[in-house]
Amino acid sequence: MALSFKPSLSVSSRMVDVGNVEVDQVYHAKFLVKNVGWYSLKIEPTSCSCGSTFEQMDPFFLKSGESREIFVSFHLFRVRRLGRFSKEFRISTNDQFQRHVVVEATGVAVAN
DSSP, rough: OBBSSSSSEEEOOEEEEEEEEETTTTEEEEEEEOBBBOOOEEEEEEEOOOTTSOOSSSOEOOTTEEEEEEEEEEESOOOOOHHHHHHHHEEEEETOOOOOOEEEEEEEOOOO
């Protein structure tokens, strides 16, 4: 990948499959963000689906070539039905082409 002279975001995956998840349990997922640009990239966790949280909510900067894992957690409570689910995690950046990025955690809700 060619190095951009502006901040440029690379995300390891926009979808993380967490497999089977028992209802009323807390689960964790992670994804990797990297600055593949030349200038500092600002990463700011902004919002999550209901029952989900970023484990580190403070904005941070990545220098050129730096990467960092973002850890998220979610609690499947008040599930209306068992089966496939998805939770969205949104981040904002100063990458002019990717100002708002959504990463999705998917899985299967199962009875505990």
